[in-house]
Amino acid sequence: MSLKEATVAVLGATGAVGEQILRNLEKRSFPVKELRLLASPRSVGKKIRFNGEEVSVQEAKPEAFEGVDIALFSAGGSVSESLAPEAVKRGAVVVDNTNAFRMNADVPLVVPEVNKDQIKQHKGIIANPNCSTIQMVVALKPLYDRFGFERVIVSTYQAVSGSGAKAIEELNNQSRAALDGQEIPKEIMPVGKLNKHYQIAFNTLPQCDVAQENGFTLEEMKMTRETKKIFGDDQIGVTATCVRVPVQRGHSESVYVELNRDFDLEEVRQALREAEGVVLEDDIQNQVYPTPLDATGRDEVFVGRVRKDVVHPRGLNFWVVSDNLLKGAATNAVQIAEYLVQK
Amino acid sequence: MSLKEATVAVLGATGAVGEQILRNLEKRSFPVKELRLLASPRSVGKKIRFNGEEVSVQEAKPEAFEGVDIALFSAGGSVSESLAPEAVKRGAVVVDNTNAFRMNADVPLVVPEVNKDQIKQHKGIIANPNCSTIQMVVALKPLYDRFGFERVIVSTYQAVSGSGAKAIEELNNQSRAALDGQEIPKEIMPVGKLNKHYQIAFNTLPQCDVAQENGFTLEEMKMTRETKKIFGDDQIGVTATCVRVPVQRGHSESVYVELNRDFDLEEVRQALREAEGVVLEDDIQNQVYPTPLDATGRDEVFVGRVRKDVVHPRGLNFWVVSDNLLKGAATNAVQIAEYLVQK
Incomplete structure (x- = not known):
């Protein structure tokens, strides 16, 4: 075409x-x-x-x-x-x-x-791809090209809008009911089509999709499988824990990645700064880092809290946020x- | 005495x-x-x-x-x-x-x-110890005794009450203002004594204490240092990412640990079940796992989402929740x- x-x-x-x-x-x-x-x-x-x-x-x-x-x-x-x-x-x-x-x-x-x-x-x-995968691979791409990696461990902080407009309404209604001391309506979270529903307002739920046989959820296994396929590299191992948090819009992720070679933190920052689709907001000393509220309505992937691991010499930690309804x-x-x- | x-x-x-x-x-x-x-x-x-x-x-x-x-x-x-x-x-x-x-x-x-x-x-x-350290080490103790480990990677989902009663009030006031489309009062989060304040209602903030020179926050380094001291084992390496979430009470943590020997998942569950101070709530197939709301007001440490890593043969993932004002x-x-x- x-x-x-x-x-x-x-x-x-x-x-x-x-x-x-x-x-x-x-x-x-x-x-x-x-x-x-x-x-x-x-x-x-x-x-x-x-x-x-x-x-x-x-x-x-x-x-x-x-x-x-x-x-x-x-x-x-x-x-x-x-x-x-x-x-x-x-x-x-x-x-x-x-x-x-x-x-x-x-x-x-x-x-x-x-x-x-x-x-x-x-x-x-x-x-x-799945929303949580997209923002992670956009942030990982410049690291893959410049340093290479095989191992990623990620924990997500996912907004309810991944489950649709009704889930946003549920979060808002539950929040109001909780603040007013009223009974909490529970019909959607964590997974609409399952039987059991939990309060998401002022709570965290370690389930974003149905369970798989291996004890991971489908959302977690999507991150594992899709990352391999998108990079075209079966050597990449992704361990994911996917968690729903009481946020309307914008997924956050805490990512640990072991790069294939020694690196200087400034080199990592430069790679992220130059990367397509990435905005680096990284200055913890001045309290600069991305949040889902700031990312809402924007098309890019925001990266902050970039730091050299205190344990593994080639370990790198960062925080990545994006609007799950937009780039996601x-x-x-x-x-x-x-x-x-x-x- | x-x-x-x-x-x-x-x-x-x-x-x-x-x-x-x-x-x-x-x-x-x-x-x-x-x-x-x-x-x-x-x-x-x-x-x-x-x-x-x-x-x-x-x-x-x-x-x-x-x-x-x-x-x-x-x-x-x-x-x-x-x-x-x-x-x-x-x-x-x-x-x-x-x-x-x-x-x-x-x-x-x-x-x-x-x-x-x-x-x-x-x-x-x-x-x-620090609240986020306490609940993690209680859950890790039976694994340390039975399997041994050196490597832990943790991402936290921390309630605002770690910053005191005024922080709970701020979350509640901000939540109501956000739902009503009013201006958001911001005076405490993420760190009361710092100058810059962010909205925590319907948001996540990747900062729970002041920044350290190495780019980690003090909260993160507490988890690293305190865990070594509590176990009396300098070989234990903890990488932490500490994040504030809009929850009044109860910290959650996504923990990855590499055990020193091969293990069977049932052996891990048994160790956790028998451990002092631990309540195992682990059945993802039936949507059973701990949440901060359910842990509020209880003295124990709750563990769920226990699973064998899909990447590292000796990797173990779990989710641990506790009331930060009580056991924490x-x-x-x-x-x-x-x-x-x-x-």
């Missing part, structure tokens, strides 16, 4: 990520010839503003993809599984934001700052779409 | 930890002959209930320690520095909850579950005091 402008379908247009995709297409002046907003039947007819015009939401069904060049999917894994092949059959390239195809051998898993060369290998579907989802998807039209 | 009952002074009696010390002395039926509540001049005359009686707060000055057997200090480092020697001079044994003496060679740093034998080595002062401070101090009277 090398279009000047494209007919774009946004599937899941009424969701938290869908909304950010639309704002990103506008903000980045994406060359949209025609825009199709697709969602489940209950949202059909709803109007959403795009570039100053009202666009009506249509039903997400196979025929809706006729004539579509690029389809941005963020309506959940099962919807992707059924509709992505239909869109591809009709000539669209699907950029899928769900977990449905990420580990498929013939689906590129792309973070443009790391492996944009993979985009052109697609066979109709390109997968957007919508921005990354729109960036991939940009490569499809321009390159 | 081997008293049947003791004259006890509580310094910082009106603070968040002081209050919990009093509740703990009551709950554990500590053999109190006489209780002296000490605080700064502005609290003098205030009455606090203890074992059904009203006790008046007196001014914390050297003479107040005449006749005191055990003095429990939690009024800040500088108060400890000036008054602990005065209390000791008058025959009291000081259990100090501040950072003032922890690393002094002739001051035992004690977590009874790990090194209660150190208590009798005291020369008048016994130090209570008051409970540990009162436990030490119990050994002073009974043993």
Whole structure:
């Protein structure tokens, strides 16, 4: 594909990520010839503003993809599984934001700052990685290129918006109820589709997705598997602990990485400063470091607390924050779409 | 000292930890002959209930320690520095909850579950470790005894009450203001005595104490240094990232430890189950794991998410939660005091 402008379908247009995709297409002046907003039947007819015009939401069904060049999917894994092949059959390239195809051998898993060369290998579907993986690999990329590494240990501090707009509402309602001494409504966190729900307001929950057989959660194993695939390097070992915290938007991560060679801290900082998509905010002596609140609404990945480990001579510690709805989802998807039209 | 009952002074009696010390002395039926509540001049005359009686707060000055057997200090480092020697001079044994003496060679740093034998080595002062260290070493102790280890990497999720009752008030006020779209009052977090303050409500802050020259914070270096001293093992290397989260009470920690020998996960669980002071809540398949909200008001250390690392063959990951005002401070101090009277 090398279009000047494209007919774009946004599937899941009424969701938290869908909304950010639309704002990103506008903000980045994406060359949209025609825009199709697709969602489940209950949202059909709803109007959403795009570039100053009202666009009506249509039903997400196979025929809706006729004539579509690029389809941005963020309506959940099962919807992707059924509709992505239909869109591809009709000539669209699907950029899928769900977990449905990420580990498929013939689906590129792309973070443009790391492996944009993979985009052109697609066979109709390109997968957007998990939010917590994206921000980590963007920060790791300059270290991989300049120093190399095999071992990463990460603990996450994840915002509730990873579970959608309703999860933000739940956090807000629970917070208010807790402050007022009222009963706490618990319906979504930590995992909507599971039976047991915990209070997330003023609490931390060490579970961001369903459990796997090995005792890790799916969210944790996504970080392990996706990082290998994005770097195209099976030697990279990622140990993740994924934790939900009472934050509306913006994931934070405490990352430990063992570099392959000795390093000077200033060399690390320089590599991060020059890296595509990274903003270095690193001066603990003056209390400068990124926080999710400051990262909200911004497209970059923010890195701070960069320090040489006190134990391992080649150990490096840092803190990485990004807006999970933007670089962690919508921005990354729109960036991939940009490569499809321009390159 | 081997008293049947003791004259006890509580310094910082009106603070968040002081209050919990009093509740703990009551709950554990500590053999109190006489209780002296000490605080700064502005609290003098205030009455606090203890074992059904009203006790008046007196001014914390050297003479107040005449006749005191055990003095429990939690009024800040500088108060400890000036008054602990005065209390000791008058025959009291000081259990100090501040950072003032922890690393002094002739001051035992004690977590009874790990090194209660150190208590009798005291020369008048016994130090209570930092809250984030205490809960980690209680969980690590059975692993140290059964498997041995040298390497620990920990990321913390710390409640604001570590910074006192005013910090809880700040979190609550900020949360309400944020929910109402009002201006956010920022006066304490992340470190009261520093100039720059960040919003903690719906945010995470990767700073829990002042910066050190090596780029780590004092809180992080406390975990590194105190763990070596408590285990009496300089080979133990702890890498810590300490993060404040919007939780009122209860610290959580994501811990990675490399054991010295191969292990079976059930053997690890058994060791934790049998360990003094530890409650194992570990069944991710049924969404069972500890959270700070559930740990609030309880004296034990709660461990969950126990799993064999996916990268290092001897790596072990777990999640440990405890009430920072109880086992992280008051409970540990009162436990030490119990050994002073009974043993």
